[in-house]
Amino acid sequence: MELLTNSFNYLIDLGPTVMIPLFIFLIALFFKVKPGKAFISAITIGIGFTGVNLVVGLLSDSLGTAAQQMVERFGFNLTVIDIGWPAAASAAFASPVAPIMIVAVLAVNLLMLALKLTKTLNIDIWNFHHFIAAAAVAYLTTGNMVIAILLGLLMEVVVLIFADKFAPIIQEFYGLEGVSLTTGSSVAYAIIGMPIAWLVSKIPGIGKIELSPEEIQKRFGIFGEPMVMGLIIGIILGLLAGYDVGSSVGLGISLAAVMVLMPRMVKLLMEGLIPISTAAQEYSNKNFAGREIYIGLDSALATGHPANISSGLLLVPITLFLAVILPGNRVLPFGDLATIPFYTAYIAASRKGNIFHTVLAGTVMMAIGLYIATDFAPAHTALVEGLGQFSTEGGQMFSSFDTGGNVLKWIVWKLSTLFAN
Template sequence: MDILLNVVNYILGFGAAVFVPLIMFVLGLCVKMKPGDAFIAALTLGIAFTGMNTITSFMTGAIQPAAEGLADKTGLALTTVDTGWPAMSAIAWAWPFGVLCFPLLIVINIILLVTNKTNTLNVDLWNVWNLLFTAVLINYACEEAGMGTTVAMVLAFVGAGLMAALGIKIGDMWAPSIEKITGIPGVTVPHSMTFTAVLMFPFELILEKIPAIQNNNVDAKWLRDHFGIFGENSVMGLIIGIVLGAIAYGELQAALTLGIQAATAMVLFPMVSKLFMQALSPISDAVGDWMKAKFQDGRELYIGLDWPIVAGSNELWVLTILLIPVELIFAVVLAPIGNTVLPFAGIINTCCAVPALLLTGGNLIKMLILGIIATPVYLMVGSSFAGYCTRLAQTWSPDSLAGMGENPSITWSTMECPDFRWVLVNGLSGHVVAIVLLIVWLALFVLLYKHMAKRNVEIKKELGR
């Protein structure tokens, strides 16, 4: 176990921007790409991930102080610290049994591929931490329910295995939508953050019945066509940033600075996203040719990658900024009934924006409505898991709690797939209501899958495939 843990920790030390390109380089060689072409494609992918992460960090760094300023105006002081995903992932990896999620994901993916139950090859192994984070939550919940150490551990990995399988299957479901959004064929996002589309799905069906919303696809292009320069990425970022800054700071200089920072991010996101197409298109073409040679039934292979491949969508970032005041308002409103966290580190809620983007195809009105509906779930689930998150840190990463006092409390306010995690963790630990909700969630997953299968036929026709 120690040897495997050391190997995994060493690999993870490279970070996603190095680890994923290395895998893609090997994959390129396996599908007969020229070594030079495979190297350039992998290098460009690493640059794209680094560029996107840099801009995202820049935007979060600019927005977070404004969010804190907005919170200060309410005078609300909540007890749980929002760590965001970087700190939570580091804490989660300290759990020694989490290393087993690596082979678990790989084996499940191989089985599904060999049995022709999926077309997705998930190379986003760096994000396996989401599986182990879910596993440790289940483990703690089952122990708390008195199930015993062995049973709790077994159920933890059963839950992680289910999450891995659903992620691979949802990758199949999203591939055509992602090609339409990005222009890159043969890639998908088997990321657990997109599971929240299941929660959003019933509301999406209702919105589809409202002609004023369904027949008017208010996306970034629509805004440019109808509002001229006010629909341009830079101007939208400037306006949203100035408004947020004015409310948060009440001072012109700070408001204008935030406006320029938001405008900068809105312009750079689509620029960097073009690097993903430049990197992935040759690899996708090579994989397609290899699949045609190996399988005469026309089977496709989708390469499963992290969510930043869709980060060039302007609608995604418009939504994350629009949701900032919504998150803070709900944090205040929900405090009397259980919310204990102010969303600072997770204030840029891509975990909500990505599934909304994929489910609606970029309709901003739908995305905003679905985002508002989902936001309370993130806050309440994050608060409900604060005890387990804190226990994880106290047991395996006590240094992460330094300076937080005698009774620290931490969580991740915009935790990926909070709906699924809550029903899975509480369902496997024996809570009757959660068991029922888990069954309902899985049924909705199947219905969403079938719904998207029909939509994907139309999308493929649009793409000429």
């Protein structure tokens, strides 16, 4: 068991930019892609993920600093700190349930494929941290490893079912043929956000407003260009944070860079995926009587679309405003502000890129996320305490949108309390 644990820990420590290409290469070989072609695809995807991570890092650093300055400037008094997804993911992989869960998650996925309960082969191993975090919280609550594993796997089953259901929308809008998006947080927010977006589209007057990137560009010319939109949003955020004009423009340039670079990095990912997607379909046609199989991947593939990333950036100041005005909220948004485009990925696709509807639905969705993250704070704090990086002196508590605001993990936690001693 110790050897197994050490092996998994070594793989996890490599990070997604190494893990994902490695598994892509192995999956490509399984689907009979020639080794040379499989290697090039895997490396291309690795480069794409590295680029996406660099752009997300730029976005996180820029927005994080601005958000902190905004909080200090307006004197927000919120006691639960959003520490972001990396802390929750690290705590999940460091938990006792992690080695068993990684094997169990793979086994359940293969079993569901064999029984035709899913079309998705989820190779996004890094994002298994969502299922592991759910199991880890259940284990901390119950002290029972079996119950914790079962509850974590329950979340996996739900994610795979919804990933299948939403895949046609994703494939059509983002051009991701043969792909489903299995990131646990994206699916969880989709379960809340997509019905809300549908309701928004039915509101008289509002439902008929069309504000897609193409429509914005058509109406506003140069000001509708994604890079200019990023520049304007960044300058406004900088001024709200109390930056001087120069620093505000600097933030604007950073967000403009994100708007330009993210689609290009995602394009690299898609180029690497095409041979594997084609081979997977040929394999299924030959071995499963033409049965369709989806490759489950990270929602980073959706973050490059102008409608999605524009909606996510617009929701940053809205989320901060909601945190201040919502009665009962105690979460200070910070670490996961840069990942809001991951949460709106499905909504933007379901509304066919209508930024107006996506932002309205996203506003309600983020409000719900704040309340869930507030309630989840005790369990989230217990999850990350073992890392030794976060002080809980004076009653300080921690949460995040990615884990704490995730309705599926919240449900797992609530279910686990039924089995608590």
